[in-house]
Amino acid sequence: MKWFHEARFGMFIHFGLYSLLGRGEWVMSEERIPAAEYAKLAWRFNPKKLDASKWAATAKAAGAKYMVLTTRHHDGFCLFDSKVSDFTSAKTAAGRDIVAEFVTAGRKAGLRVGFYYSLLDWRFPGYFEQDKLPGSARAMVAQAHAQVRELMTNYGRIDVLWYDGGWGADGKTPMQERAKFWRAAELNAEVRSLQPHILINNRSGVSEDLDTPEQRVEASAAGRGWESCMTIGDSYGWGYIANNPNMKTVPQLLQHLVAAAAGEGNFLLNVGPRPDGAIRREEEARLRAMGQWLKTNGRAIYGSQRCDLRWGMLGMWTRKGNVGYLNIFRWPGEEAVIPLVATKALSARLLATGKKAAIRHEHNGRLVISGLPKKPPHPCVNVIEVKFDGEPQPLAEPDRAAWLDGKA
Ligand code: FHN
Numbered sequence: 001m002k003w004f005h006e007a008r009f010g011m012f013i014h015f016g017l018y019s020l021l022g023r024g025e026w027v028m029s030e031e032r033i034p035a036a037e038y039a040k041l042a043w044r045f046n047p048k049k050l051d052a053s054k055w056a057a058t059a060k061a062a063g064a065k066y067m068v069l070t071t072r073h074h075d076g077f078c079l080f081d082s083k084v085s086d087f088t089s090a091k092t093a094a095g096r097d098i099v100a101e102f103v104t105a106g107r108k109a110g111l112r113v114g115f116y117y118s119l120l121d122w123r124f125p126g127y128f129e130q131d132k133l134p135g136s137a138r139a140m141v142a143q144a145h146a147q148v149r150e151l152m153t154n155y156g157r158i159d160v161l162w163y164d165g166g167w168g169a170d171g172k173t174p175m176q177e178r179a180k181f182w183r184a185a186e187l188n189a190e191v192r193s194l195q196p197h198i199l200i201n202n203r204s205g206v207s208e209d210l211d212t213p214e215q216r217v218e219a220s221a222a223g224r225g226w227e228s229c230m231t232i233g234d235s236y237g238w239g240y241i242a243n244n245p246n247m248k249t250v251p252q253l254l255q256h257l258v259a260a261a262a263g264e265g266n267f268l269l270n271v272g273p274r275p276d277g278a279i280r281r282e283e284e285a286r287l288r289a290m291g292q293w294l295k296t297n298g299r300a301i302y303g304s305q306r307c308d309l310r311w312g313m314l315g316m317w318t319r320k321g322n323v324g325y326l327n328i329f330r331w332p333g334e335e336a337v338i339p340l341v342a343t344k345a346l347s348a349r350l351l352a353t354g355k356k357a358a359i360r361h362e363h364n365g366r367l368v369i370s371g372l373p374k375k376p377p378h379p380c381v382n383v384i385e386v387k388f389d390g391e392p393q394p395l396a397e398p399d400r401a402a403w404l405d406g407k408a
Contacts, residue, residue, distance in 0.1 A: 001209065001225050003112060003159070004199060006303045007065035008261050009294070010114070011287070012229055012270035013055060014070050014238040015098075017041045017077045020275045024237030028075045028122060035123045042077060042092035050098065050277025052105035058271075058279050059111055062287035063294030065302075066112035068162050068268060069102045071151060073239070076121035080154075084146040087123075103155045114160030115151050119144050119182055119204065120167075128169045130181070137181075145187055152194040161191055162212075163203040179205025199225070217256050219263025222306065227266040230256060232283050240272040240280075247282050250289045251329075251380035257290065258327040258381065261304040262316040297351050297383045300325035309392050310339045315381070317392075324392045325351075326384045331376035336384065340395040341367040343388045351385055352377035359386070364408050365395040 018025045020041050028038045059067050072078045080099035081090035090097045099115070106113040120127050121143065126136025152158065166178050179185065184204035191198060200208035211226040220226040231238055232253070234246035248256075253269065260267040269290075271283045279287075294301060300318050307319035314336060315329040326338070341361070348357040348369050358371045369384060376382045386392070398408035 001199065003065075004210075004225060004227075004266065005264065007112065008266050008301050008304060009062070009064045009257060009290075010066040010068060010112075010227070010266060010268040011055075011059040011062060011064040012068050012116070012238075012268045013102075014073070014116075014240075014270055014272045015047075015050075015277070016070055016073050016079065016239060017045050017075060018073065019047075019240040019273060020045055022240050022242030022275070024235075024241050025070075025073050025075075025239030025272075026237070027239075038075065039087065042087060042089075044093060045077075045089065045275075046093045047098075047273075047275065047277030050096075050101075050273070052098070052101040053108065055102070055273075055279065056105040056109035056111055058284055058287055059106075060109055061291045062269075063291040063298060064111070064269070064287075066114060066159060067102070067106050068114035068116050068160060069099065070116040070118075071099050072117055072121075072147065074118045074120055074122050074165050076123045078147065080151065082147055082150055084143055084150075099151070100155060103158075107156075112159040114162050114199075115158055116162040116164060117144075117148060117151065118165035119163060120165035120169075130168070141182055144182065145190075148187060148191060149194070152191050152198075158195055158198060160210075161195075161198055161200045163201055166203050166205050175205040177205075181205075201227075217259040217263070217265070217267070219265055222264070225265075226263075227268050228256070228260050229268040229270060231270045231272075232286055233272070238270050238272055240274055247286065250286055250293075253286060253290060254293055254381045255329055257301065258316050258318070258329075261301045261318050262306065262327070264304065264306050293378065293381065296378075297327075297381070299385070300327055300351065300383045307392060309341060309394050312337065312339050314338075319392065322388045322391055324386045324388060326386065328376070328382045328384065329380070331382060332372070333374055334370060334372050336369045336372060338367040338369070340365040340397070342393045342395040343390050346387045346389055348384055348386045350377065351383040357384065364398070364403070364406075 078088040081097045124140040126133040130137045184206045201210040211220045213228045217228040233244045257267045304318040307317035315327045318325045402408040
């Protein structure tokens, strides 16, 4: 988990046949497109501008440390060559193993690489009618085992296996039951024998290494690995949506990244490339702005630990050892007040300018940082680095009456 905790920020890529239609990755199911009609898209799918090194360059520019690609989504279309399916980008119009290109480009750029793989495949009626069509259900499971084995064997070292779609069509069966259906424990043991270093998420029904809150940032218990995944577009779709004017703003995205880092978790931010394979301008611009911010403020994020200090009204703390990082979302002006600080602060500086600020401790645990600029150097998130003479700890909550009387 060491690299994962150091990384804190990853780029998710949802790309597949559905990208052609521009109505999100659920289009086949939502619009009840028959499998044979949907399959014809594979003969139109030829992403001419897909240059995986450009995806990697975007991830690097964003300050992301790893990328995760949808090797296959719920529609069953593989971006890799598979011996057990003809429904792949290698055997249809594109004639390309996009997963191979992705891995090569990611490694070359010094990024870690992860594979998203949907266990379910809508083309199998047995997925929907498991009891009535057990043969079809078993064939789908066998296909998943064979393809995960291919993914774990044919592309060298893979850092993350990002399962999805483990749930049942009824949406009610507990995930432990689903794990039995997929024979997930057996599959994951095989994955680990092929890729001993790999991190596996919790979506096969077995908890494995990572919790995966979706479209929200929610920390797991301390010590447990977790990663929040989120779309840039403010709608449900993860794959390309042609008309999607509602995109999260850079301040919103930075706040999510900080919130994940504050809970010792990662932020996996999704792009849905256009049908030609290029990342759309609106997503690219946001990622690059995040990367600019990380260049100056990355020490507050990469390798972050939880910090027990109060946040006050300003923003969120992250920490590394005895150094606290106050990520400020609401700039206070020349003076910032941190409540209930027990540990002695030694120095403070603003990361954006490197300029030292003055510090004083007041009798009731208030730490006052002064000499800050009236206007924040960065329009949305500014970080004050505070060095303490031990791991920063909050004061115990004072007796309320004593506090109100000014005696605390
Ligand atoms: O149904 C998918 C969805 O399309 C997308 O891939 C997300 C990403 O986490 N996962 C599923 C829903 O949980």
